[in-house]
Amino acid sequence: MKKTLLAAIALIAMLATSCSPFTLVNSETYNGADLAQYKTFHIVSPADGALPPGMQLVTYYNIAAAIREQMIERGYTEDPNSALLVNIGLTVHKEIETEPALPPGYMPYAGPYYNGYYPYFMYPRNLYWDNYYANARVITGIYKEGVLTMDMVNIQQKLPLYSASVATILENGNSQFRNLSGIAEAVQTLFSKFPVPLEPQYRLNKK
Numbered sequence: 001m002k003k004t005l006l007a008a009i010a011l012i013a014m015l016a017t018s019c020s021p022f023t024l025v026n027s028e029t030y031n032g033a034d035l036a037q038y039k040t041f042h043i044v045s046p047a048d049g050a051l052p053p054g055m056q057l058v059t060y061y062n063i064a065a066a067i068r069e070q071m072i073e074r075g076y077t078e079d080p081n082s083a084l085l086v087n088i089g090l091t092v093h094k095e096i097e098t099e100p101a102l103p104p105g106y107m108p109y110a111g112p113y114y115n116g117y118y119p120y121f122m123y124p125r126n127l128y129w130d131n132y133y134a135n136a137r138v139i140t141g142i143y144k145e146g147v148l149t150m151d152m153v154n155i156q157q158k159l160p161l162y163s164a165s166v167a168t169i170l171e172n173g174n175s176q177f178r179n180l181s182g183i184a185e186a187v188q189t190l191f192s193k194f195p196v197p198l199e200p201q202y203r204l205n206k207k
Contacts, residue, residue, distance in 0.1 A: 022186045025147060025165040027193035033161035035152065036196050040082035041071050044122045052090035052120035059177045060122075063088060063169075066187035067150065073202040074194070083156040089119030089149040091165075119149040119165075128158040146170030146177070150190055166190040 029035070043064045051060055067086055068078060076084075119125075129151075146168035152161045169178050169186045178186065197203075 020185065020189060021168075021182075022189040023167045024189050024192055025167055027162075027164040029162050029195060030160045033154075033159075035162060035194075038082075038084045039075075039077060040079035041076045041084040041086055041152075042078060042080050042082045043067055043086045044088055046122070049122045049124055051122065052088075055090060055177070059183070060088070062177075062180050062183045063148070063187065066184045067190075069184070070187060070191045070194075073198050074196045075199050083154050084161070085123065085151075085153045085155040087121055087123045087125070087151040087153060089121035089125070089151065091119045091147040091149065119147070121149075121151070125151065128153050128155070128160055148186060148190065162195070164190050164194070 045064075046057070046060065051057065067088075071086070072078070147165050148167075148169045149163065149165040151163045153159065154161055166186050166189045169183060170176065171178055171182075177183070
């Protein structure tokens with residue numbers, strides 16, 4: 001009986017420690033986009049805008065590398081001239097709530113606000129996120145600071161295709177970003193409902 005109890009306690013502890021610290025906050029496709037039709041992509045760079053406040057260059061490179069891996073494992077090829085732009089945004093806000101991306105009456109875009117309502121995007125979202133997306137939801141804050149948002153855009157047509165967010169890429173209790181393995185796991189969660197699946201050779205290696 002004692003051994004059974006100890007085994008049960010050990011199993012519970014193992015399950016508790018194996019839970020992912022990351023939560024998929026949203027995953028949404030826009031404009032009826034068929035992302036499988038795109039064969040190439042390119043990731044936003046600091047030259048396209050600016051890093052979100054608090055994000056260091058090394059963190060950007062770690063996030064970009066994790067996104068690149070996910071895209072390549074889905075059959076995409078990286079191409080700096082690709083129409084498919086992967087934009088990166090960060091929200092740092094402690095309250096648990098959501099707000100419309102574009103409140104009624106705001107033209108053409110309200111934000112981005114650091115430590116406020118909207119993600120701070122490296123490539124300015126107002127260049128493609130028009131007023132008719134007023135009913136789209138973005139994260140103002142959830143659970144803890146550090147919600148990472150990814151937009152995919154047909155940059156040639158300025159057409160939003162997909163958006164997803166994951167919480168949280170900051171370490172619990174402080175403002176430090178997670179290490180390389182933590183960021184990779186967060187981005188894996190970010191892609192967990194992406195409409196284009198992993199190619200067969202990569203599926204066995206994923207949890």
